[in-house]
Each structure stands twice: as structure tokens, then as C-alpha cells.
Amino acid sequence: MHQRDIYAHFHPDERRFVDQAFEWVERAANQHALKRTDFLDPRQAFIVSTLANRNPDAGCRFDGGYAKAERRRAIIAPDYRQLDEEDMGISVLAVTSGDGKFLTLDHGDYMGAILGLGMKRDKIGDIHVLAGGCHCLVTTDAANYLHMNLSQVHRVHVQTELLPLDKLETSQVKLEELALSVASLRMDGIISDVFRLSRAKVLVPIQAGRCRVNWKFEEDPSKPLKEGDIVSMQGFGRFQVLAVEGITKSGRVRVKIGKYT
Missing domain, CATH: 3.10.290.10 (RNA-binding S4 domain)
Incomplete structure (x- = not known):
């Protein structure tokens, strides 16, 4: 598989990510390296899957923390690696408040507060707005920082807690x-x-x-x-x-x- 040959299949604005994904797949196939990505949107996941499927010596697995996740992390590895048991490095950040103001907060408020702390979007998976706050899927390496520093969402003071994935509560898309x-x-x-x-x-x-x-x-x-x-x-x-x-x-x-x- 030649790198230049694959550009024709993707939008020019995607070329930077295609280059990155191509390198991940090549390193997995030729150097036996394992790569755990940050959260990918569905288009990025499609690109990674397409490139991995073109290389018989590489494989990949996707997981966003629950079955219907939109944003997912990928593990890219040599084809002989068993990936089902690999830790995807996903934590649940629970955000709550006791002042009853969550009725006015939405997905954008939580996202804005998190990004306002200097966090990259790639570190954040799906955000589920709940009646009492929200459950946000984040990469494990970002979880402690957010837990320690997220104290306010749109002028509402909040508390945070880190939960295991089996405690995740999801919301229905409206x-x-x-x-x-x-x-x-x-x-x-x-x-x-x-x-x-x-x-x-x-x-x-x-x-x-x-x-x-x-x-x-x-x-x-x-x-x-x-x-x-x-x-x-x-x-x-x-x-x-x-x-x-x-x-x-x-x-x-x-x-x-x-x-x-």
C-alpha cells in the first residue's frame, strides 16, 4: 500500500489525519507497535478502519465506552495481537451540583467548560446530559486533571467524580x-x-x-x-x-x- 495512492479516496482537508493514521498502521504492521488513539469521530474511525483493512499485517479495535458510542478510541496493533482484552483507557467523569441549576445547562455548556480548561477535544468522548448533571466519557490520562480542575459550568458551581464504565448513565438523543x-x-x-x-x-x-x-x-x-x-x-x-x-x-x-x- 503506497501512501500517495490513498489520497484520492479522501478530502484534501483530511490529508493530515490520513497521514497520521497511515503511520499508525504502518508502525503496527512493520514495527509491531501498538497505538491507542484518542477519541475519533465516525469519519476518522472510518479512515483508520479503511487503512487497517488494506494492510493484512495490521488490525484494529474501536470502543467508545458503551455499545452505541459516536466517538470512539481505536487500538491499532499487529494482526496477531488479541485486542478484545486490551484496556481502552476510558473513564467516566460525573458532574453534579446541588443547587438545582442543571435544568439550564446543555451539551455545549459542559463542552465549553471542559475545553476552557485547556483540554483538547480529542480527549473527550460522548457527553450525556442527565437530569442531575452529566456523565462525560474521557481518556483516562485526562480524567484526573478534569476531576481536580472542573469546578464551574456556565457560572454554576459543580462537583466531579470519577466512575467506572459500568456506572455510566446514557441519555437519549433529542x-x-x-x-x-x-x-x-x-x-x-x-x-x-x-x-x-x-x-x-x-x-x-x-x-x-x-x-x-x-x-x-x-x-x-x-x-x-x-x-x-x-x-x-x-x-x-x-x-x-x-x-x-x-x-x-x-x-x-x-x-x-x-x-x-
Whole structure:
């Protein structure tokens, strides 16, 4: 497998990560090295899996702390290594407060507080907002630092505790359902309706590389979306195409959207 040959399969903005993942796989195959990554988003996990599958002398395992995790760590190792029992290095950071103000806190508040401590995003897995606080999956090497230093979230004073994975409490993803009638399944048109922006204002972030479809950079505003696609636009949020429900009498397309809240 030649490194230059794989670039054609990925977006130019992904080249830096592709280089990194390629090196991990090559070192596992040729130098018998084991690499435990930080948390990867689904697109990064796809890249790692693709490269590992192309090399018969390397293997990998993914784990995000629970079965349906979106963000996962990977272990990349020589193909003869048994990876099922390898420690993935994931801890649960429980954040709680006794003043009853958690009703006003959301995923972004917790993430902002953690990143505000100088923590890299890669050290953070899924965050589950609960009635009494949140459970956040973090790399074990970052856990103690967060436990000792996270004392406030959006002006709310908090306490933290480190828990084993079997104490993790997960939350259900909340989607605000929207019923749209659109001229076509073009990405720019649907994004415009979901975020209530003009078509002209939507084009700027798309063409600037701030939009992803299924975690892959997408700069073509005319790209047709399909059922199941997850679209995110930096600074605005993300949504999923839940269903394409048919054509109206006037020729427009009925689409059901789930907007992440």
C-alpha cells in the first residue's frame, strides 16, 4: 500500500489525519507497535478502519465506552495481537451540583467548560446530559486533571467524580422534528430551511469547508441528501434526514428532518 495512492479516496482537508493514521498502521504492521488513539469521530474511525483493512499485517479495535458510542478510541496493533482484552483507557467523569441549576445547562455548556480548561477535544468522548448533571466519557490520562480542575459550568458551581464504565448513565438523543416541503433534495436548500437562513448565507460556510455530511467534508451545495444522512454546519448545529416522504401535487418533496437540540 503506497501512501500517495490513498489520497484520492479522501478530502484534501483530511490529508493530515490520513497521514497520521497511515503511520499508525504502518508502525503496527512493520514495527509491531501498538497505538491507542484518542477519541475519533465516525469519519476518522472510518479512515483508520479503511487503512487497517488494506494492510493484512495490521488490525484494529474501536470502543467508545458503551455499545452505541459516536466517538470512539481505536487500538491499532499487529494482526496477531488479541485486542478484545486490551484496556481502552476510558473513564467516566460525573458532574453534579446541588443547587438545582442543571435544568439550564446543555451539551455545549459542559463542552465549553471542559475545553476552557485547556483540554483538547480529542480527549473527550460522548457527553450525556442527565437530569442531575452529566456523565462525560474521557481518556483516562485526562480524567484526573478534569476531576481536580472542573469546578464551574456556565457560572454554576459543580462537583466531579470519577466512575467506572459500568456506572455510566446514557441519555437519549433529542431531536426536534421538522416537516419540510422543498424544491429538491439539494443540500443547500435543505440547510437553508432547517437553519432558517437565506440560500446566499448558506453558501458561504459550505464553500468555506464548514459543512459535513456523515462527518465527511462536503463543499458542493448541490449535493443531494438522502434518508439517514447526518448534516452538520459549524456554528449552526446538525440535523438528520429522517425520511423522504414523497412528492406533493405541486412537485415539491416532503422531507422529515430531526434537528439535534
